Amino acid sequence: MIKLEHVTKIYPGTTSPAVDDLSFTVPTGEICTIVGPSGCGKTTTMKMVNRLIEPTDGEIYVLNERGEMQNVLEMDPIILRRNIGYVIQQIGLFPHRTILQNMGTVPKLLEWDNTRIRSRAEELLDMMNMPHEFLDRYPHELSGGQRQRIGVARAMASDPPVMLMDEPFGAIDPINRNLLQNEFLRLQQEIKKTILFVTHDIDEAIKMGDKIAILNANGQLEQYDSPAKILSEPANEFIEDFVGADRTLKQLNLIRVEEVMDKKPFLLQSTQSVEEALQVMDEEGQDYAYVVDSDRRLQGYVSRKDLKEKSGWIDEYTTTAATSLPITMNLRDALSEMLMVDYSTICVVDNRDRVRGTVNTAMVQEALMETHSSGKREEV
Amino acid sequence: MPQKEENKTAFIGFWQGLLDDWMAVLTRPNIETYIRLKERATSPKIVLNLALLGLVIGLYVLTIQPPAFIQTDSLLLDLGRLIFYTEADFFILSLILFVIAGLLGGTGGFVEHSYLLSLITAPLGLVIVAFLFVANKLGLTLAAIMNPLSSIGITTIFIVLFGLYAFLLLLFALEAAHEMESHQVIYTIGAVLGSWGILRVIAMFAAGEDNIITQESAFLAEEWARGTLQQAILGHLWMVAFSVFIAVVIGVVMGVLITMPPKRPSVSHLFFLIPLGVFFLIWAAPKGWLGMGIADPIMEISDTLDIGLTRAAKGFFGPLLSLLSAIVRKPAAVGMIGVILTVILYALLLAGESASELTLYIAGIILTIPSIALFGVFIGPFSIGAFNAVVALTLYAQLPILRNTYTGIKEVKPEIVEAGRGMGMTEFQLLRNVKIPIATPVIMAGVRVSVVMLVGIAAIASYIGNDTLGDYIFHGIQRVQPLRYYAGAITVAVFALSMDYFLGWLQNRLTPEGLKGRR
Ligand SMILES: Nc1ncnc2c1ncn2[C@@H]1O[C@H](COP(=O)(O)OP(=O)(O)O)[C@@H](O)[C@H]1O
Ligand SMILES: [Mg+2]
Numbered sequence: 001m002i003k004l005e006h007v008t009k010i011y012p013g014t015t016s017p018a019v020d021d022l023s024f025t026v027p028t029g030e031i032c033t034i035v036g037p038s039g040c041g042k043t044t045t046m047k048m049v050n051r052l053i054e055p056t057d058g059e060i061y062v063l064n065e066r067g068e069m070q071n072v073l074e075m076d077p078i079i080l081r082r083n084i085g086y087v088i089q090q091i092g093l094f095p096h097r098t099i100l101q102n103m104g105t106v107p108k109l110l111e112w113d114n115t116r117i118r119s120r121a122e123e124l125l126d127m128m129n130m131p132h133e134f135l136d137r138y139p140h141e142l143s144g145g146q147r148q149r150i151g152v153a154r155a156m157a158s159d160p161p162v163m164l165m166d167e168p169f170g171a172i173d174p175i176n177r178n179l180l181q182n183e184f185l186r187l188q189q190e191i192k193k194t195i196l197f198v199t200h201d202i203d204e205a206i207k208m209g210d211k212i213a214i215l216n217a218n219g220q221l222e223q224y225d226s227p228a229k230i231l232s233e234p235a236n237e238f239i240e241d242f243v244g245a246d247r248t249l250k251q252l253n254l255i256r257v258e259e260v261m262d263k264k265p266f267l268l269q270s271t272q273s274v275e276e277a278l279q280v281m282d283e284e285g286q287d288y289a290y291v292v293d294s295d296r297r298l299q300g301y302v303s304r305k306d307l308k309e310k311s312g313w314i315d316e317y318t319t320t321a322a323t324s325l326p327i328t329m330n331l332r333d334a335l336s337e338m339l340m341v342d343y344s345t346i347c348v349v350d351n352r353d354r355v356r357g358t359v360n361t362a363m364v365q366e367a368l369m370e371t372h373s374s375g376k377r378e379e380v
Numbered sequence: 381m382p383q384k385e386e387n388k389t390a391f392i393g394f395w396q397g398l399l400d401d402w403m404a405v406l407t408r409p410n411i412e413t414y415i416r417l418k419e420r421a422t423s424p425k426i427v428l429n430l431a432l433l434g435l436v437i438g439l440y441v442l443t444i445q446p447p448a449f450i451q452t453d454s455l456l457l458d459l460g461r462l463i464f465y466t467e468a469d470f471f472i473l474s475l476i477l478f479v480i481a482g483l484l485g486g487t488g489g490f491v492e493h494s495y496l497l498s499l500i501t502a503p504l505g506l507v508i509v510a511f512l513f514v515a516n517k518l519g520l521t522l523a524a525i526m527n528p529l530s531s532i533g534i535t536t537i538f539i540v541l542f543g544l545y546a547f548l549l550l551l552f553a554l555e556a557a558h559e560m561e562s563h564q565v566i567y568t569i570g571a572v573l574g575s576w577g578i579l580r581v582i583a584m585f586a587a588g589e590d591n592i593i594t595q596e597s598a599f600l601a602e603e604w605a606r607g608t609l610q611q612a613i614l615g616h617l618w619m620v621a622f623s624v625f626i627a628v629v630i631g632v633v634m635g636v637l638i639t640m641p642p643k644r645p646s647v648s649h650l651f652f653l654i655p656l657g658v659f660f661l662i663w664a665a666p667k668g669w670l671g672m673g674i675a676d677p678i679m680e681i682s683d684t685l686d687i688g689l690t691r692a693a694k695g696f697f698g699p700l701l702s703l704l705s706a707i708v709r710k711p712a713a714v715g716m717i718g719v720i721l722t723v724i725l726y727a728l729l730l731a732g733e734s735a736s737e738l739t740l741y742i743a744g745i746i747l748t749i750p751s752i753a754l755f756g757v758f759i760g761p762f763s764i765g766a767f768n769a770v771v772a773l774t775l776y777a778q779l780p781i782l783r784n785t786y787t788g789i790k791e792v793k794p795e796i797v798e799a800g801r802g803m804g805m806t807e808f809q810l811l812r813n814v815k816i817p818i819a820t821p822v823i824m825a826g827v828r829v830s831v832v833m834l835v836g837i838a839a840i841a842s843y844i845g846n847d848t849l850g851d852y853i854f855h856g857i858q859r860v861q862p863l864r865y866y867a868g869a870i871t872v873a874v875f876a877l878s879m880d881y882f883l884g885w886l887q888n889r890l891t892p893e894g895l896k897g898r899r
Contacts, residue, residue: 052802082804092799096817096892106803138894154803164802 002026002049002162002194003069007058009044009219017056018044019219026211028063028161029192033209035199036242041219042198046164049196050084051077062162063194082109085155085163085193089170091147093139099150100135106158124153127187145176152184156191166198181207202243206231206253214239228254232371251371252332252364257325260367261348261357267292270299270315274307277314281307290347291318296354298324298347324349327356335364398425405499409549414496414556418488421495427467429498433505434466435459440509470494470501477554481568486558496553504546596870599863609871611699615847616875618699620834623770627777628827630721634778635785635823636811637728638736645730656722663715682711699847706766713762717771736786743779751776751837755844769841776837777830784826788819817892824887831883835876839868849875 002025009019019041026032034042047053049060051072061069064083072080093102101108103124104117112120122132128149139147148169155163169177181204188195199205205212206227213224216238223235231251234240243250268277268289281289281304291299291314300318307317324347325334338346338361345360401420404413438459474494478486481493515525524530525539547569554565584594603609665674666682689705707714728735754772762768792815800814816823842850849872856865888896 050802052798078804078806080804081802086799086802088795088799088802090793090795092793092795092797094796094800094814094818094894096894098894105800105805109804109809140894 001028001061001063001069002032002196003061004045004049005059005061007045007048007055007060009041009048009053010056017041017219019048019055019215022058022215022219022221024211024213024221024224026194026196028194030210031188031195031197031208032211032213033197033199033205034213034215035202035205036215037217038200040215040217042200042215043166044219045215046166046196046198049162049164050081050086052081065161082106082158083160083162085160085165087151087155087163087165087168089167091151091171093147093150093154095139097138098135099137099139099142102139102150103154103157105154106160110158112158120157121153124156127156127190128153129183145172145180148172148180149183156193161194163193163195164198165195167200168197169204170199170201177204184208203250203253206250214242228371248368249332251368252335253330255331255367255371256327257329257331257334257348257359258327258356260331260363261327261359262363263357265290265345265347265355265358267296267355268302268314269294270313270318272314274310274312274314274317277302278304278307288343288345290321290355290358291315292355298349298353298355301343321347324353324355325359326351331364331367334359335361338364398428401425401499402503405549406503409545409552411552411556414552417499418492418496418556421489421492423491426491426494426498429495429502430467430470431463433502433509434463436506436509437466438462440513470498474498477568477572480571481554481558481560481564484560484564484568484571486554486560486564486568488557488559493554493557496557497550500546500549500553504542504549507542592866596863596866600867600870603867609867612847612849612851613871613875614696615699616835616838616849616872618697618703619766619769619773619838619841619846619848620831620879622700622703623773623834623838624777624827624831626770627774627830628781630774631778631781631826631830632785632816632823633725634728634739635782636789636816637725638731638733638739638786639789639815640729640732640807642732642734643730649726649729652722652726656719659715659718659722661715662711663719664712666712666715678711682708703766703770707770710762710767713767716761740783740786743782746775747779751840752843755841759844764844766846768844769838769846773834773837773841777834780826780829780833781823782826784822784829785819788822788826789815791822792818818895821887821891821895824883824890828880828883828887832876832880835872835879839872 004025005023007019007022008017010017022045024032034045036042044053048055049062049072055073060072062072062080062084064070094105097105100118100121103121104112107117107120118135121135125132125134130146130149134142134146134150139150142150148171152165152168155165169180172180185208197205197208199208205214209227211224212227212230214222214230216222222242223230223239225233225235228251230239231243231247231254234243234247240247266284266286266289268280268291270291270293272280277289281287287304288301290301293299298321299315300320302314302317302319306319307314310317323337323341325337327348327350329337334346338359345358347355348357348359350356397420401417404417441462442455442458471494474497475490477497478490478493481488486493520532525532525535527533527536550569551562551565554560554568555562558564560568581593584591600609661670661674662678664670665678668675685708686705689701689708693699693701693705728739751772754775755768758768758772762771796814796818797810800810805813838846838848839850839853842848842854849868852868852871853865854868856862856868
């Protein structure tokens with residue numbers, strides 16, 4: 001847990017606060033994204049938590065490993081920082097040190113022995129899906145994306161309960177950024193850190209945050225809420241503008257296909273005869289049907305037209321399906337996939353390619369209407 | 381008829397082409413020109429270029445300076461012979477260059493190679509002959525022309541420039557002919573000149589010639605046999621090494637201090653009172669300011685140390701021990717310097733970065749003081765001898781180190797420092813584990829500059845009574861013995877170069893692995 005109470009920062013020589021009377025609480029194990037226009041005080045807010053910047057006023061508390069709330073302003077900043085993971089946009093890997101030494105920075109400061117540091121580093125590389133050979137490389141021998149992963153891994157080295165991340169994926173190309181975001185979200189499922197995550201990109205804030213804190217240009221908190229709430233019930237005009245006119249569409253980001261799909265779709269077995277298939281299709285009133293094998297793995301689809309006046313087994317007449325959607329995909333991505341193919345219903349498959357349901361645009365629309373009217377998507 | 385016409389045009393075209401090539405070489409001297417000209421290389425053109433040169437040389441030799449070796453009375457035969465010599469000389473030289481270029485990775489053909497060389501040799505040769513012709517007509521000797529103090533000595537400048545220009549053209553030609561890198565070309569020419577030089581020197585000694593080179597080497601050998609040369613080298617080495625060692629410590633500390641944020645005085649700073657007190661005691665006691673009761677024991681310690689060190693000062697470490705004894709002999713001066721240094725360091729600790737500009741400014745000014753003047757100024761407080769020299773040398777040497785430490789640390793990327801600080805490194809850990817290692821190459825570059833500079837200045841230190849290689853220079857000048865001061869100049873130069881080479885190696889060793897591959 002991270003708790004800010006009436007935190008204000010006025011830089012020396014300035015009169016207007018860079019951060020103005022900020023209060024919010026990040027529950028343990030959640031990611032809170034801080035978002036706002038450039039220069040609104042996001043970095044300042046974050047750096048006050050590990051006291052790279054001293055607040056002018058207010059209190060900041062952090063829950064430590066022993067479950068005690070600690071007032072960071074009363075702690076030794078050096079000790080405090082060693083217990084808070086810290087990732088910055090420019091990464092700041094030490095160029096003269098190997099990846100192992102880089103990742104071992106905090107453990108070394110905490111006086112771990114070398115074998116423990118090494119095994120921890122290997123563990124971290126495993127978490128990041130990177131080979132152990134990287135341990136003896138130097139930062140300049142890695143790509144930008146790899147370096148950023150190492151930057152994140154380095155911050156997690158001593159397994160601190162709290163992490164601060166300042167635009168960690170900001171300097172990475174969009175494709176890799178998406179990849180890193182997904183990887184990090186998956187990782188967070190396991191490590192459950194309490195994270196303050198600064199970004200200037202509202203889409204990233206929505207995607208990464210369990211909670212979002214939106215600041216205005218004067219460093220004041222405009223709204224602190226879950227992404228769904230912020231999208232469905234923007235507190236004021238500023239938030240509405242900041243989130244953008246497409247906020248309804250953005251809400252699709254928060255829903256996964258799994259939640260809206262038809263979980264009992266009409267399917268044919270590839271071992272069925274044509275006659276039998278035609279009969280079932282007549283009964284159900286379907287012109288098309290997806291075909292699966294005995295393991296429910298997707299084989300393709302058949303149309304009534306193709307089967308008409310034929311005989312034998314339907315797998316002879318099965319056409320391969322152009323697309324299927326992974327079950328974890330969000331609705332926004334799913335919708336754009338659906339709009340690109342010309343069949344109305346698409347199969348949803350799990351990671352072993354087994355059909356778990358089907359989805360069509362009508363279902364997406366229905367889901368949207370629902371969130372809009374209730375405004376409380378968490379309860380869906 | 382059309383056949384003849386065609387021949388005529390071809391003939392004119394040939395000459396025009398040749399002339400074009402000449403003009404191209406002389407007016408657009410660059411690689412592209414040579415690469416273009418390479419395509420047009422043919423053997424007849426080479427022979428013709430040289431024949432032209434040979435002809436002019438022949439005419440010059442025969443009309444102006446009919447030398448003794450011309451025996452036939454047929455002018456044409458003599459001319460032909462001279463043309464042949466010119467051609468032969470050219471091809472032999474060209475072949476040598478070609479073979480060496482080939483050994484060093486050159487890929488060009490002999491015809492192209494020789495053609496490009498002939499395009500330089502012929503026109504430039506003509507210019508030289510014309511020059512000699514005019515000089516001869518004016519009744520000037522080569523010695524007069526080359527003497528920079530004579531009235532027409534100004535020509536020397538043109539001759540040097542002309543030589544440089546010719547050398548540049550040669551570089552281009554070889555680079556174009558063989559598609560080599562510039563450094564390979566330099567090696568090629570160096571190899572030719574070097575092997576010629578070595579052969580020449582061997583011949584010189586074999587023939588027992590008596591000239592400056594043989595005399596100088598005999599002088600050096602004699603000095604070596606007597607052991608005086610080694611002594612001077614050792615004295616020089618220790619003088620430089622000792623001063624640089626102190627300078628590195630002081631320079632790095634000061635350089636680091638002026639990168640830090642300013643500090644308020646705090647209780648822990650009382651620590652500075654310890655060195656301040658000790659140094660003040662060493663300073664004041666021998667002067668009798670604190671009464672004879674304290675002065676005597678300090679002088680006694682100083683004397684004992686001095687005697688011990690002086691007695692032990694033999695062999696390789698001898699000059700170092702002499703230096704140390706010169707230092708312990710002057711406790712008051714040591715104390716005074718210690719007090720001043722302590723005060724400066726504490727002031728820098730408090731002022732930190734805000735003093736950086738002033739400090740670097742003062743450092744820059746001190747560097748501009750001529751070393752002789754500085755030695756002179758220090759004669760007052762420190763009299764003459766090794767102590768004075770060490771103080772002055774240390775003062776000089778720490779300036780480049782100070783400056784490079786400051787820039788090296790300032791150049792460490794802010795995000796790297798921020799990451800370190802954000803992970804909970806203390807300021808000292810940041811300095812020791814991050815900033816200084818990353819700044820090492822830059823700091824070492826400063827040390828390198830210092831050392832090479834000190835090798836030179838240490839020679840001058842002999843002026844205030846030190847046994848360094850400078851003795852050879854000063855005594856040589858006093859006694860008007862050119863061999864002696866050449867010996868000093870040569871050994872100092874070799875010394876400086878080898879120190880620079882050694883420090884380059886050291887710099888590479890000390891640079892952290894991870895910083896090497898980066899550009
Ligand atoms: N060290 C500083 N001194 C004075 N003003 C600062 C300093 N750091 C940041 N600021 C100002 O504070 C405001 C907030 O900065 P910052 O937190 O870096 O913004 P953000 O990260 O949201 O872009 C900006 O207006 C910036 O100019
Ligand atoms: Mg920022």
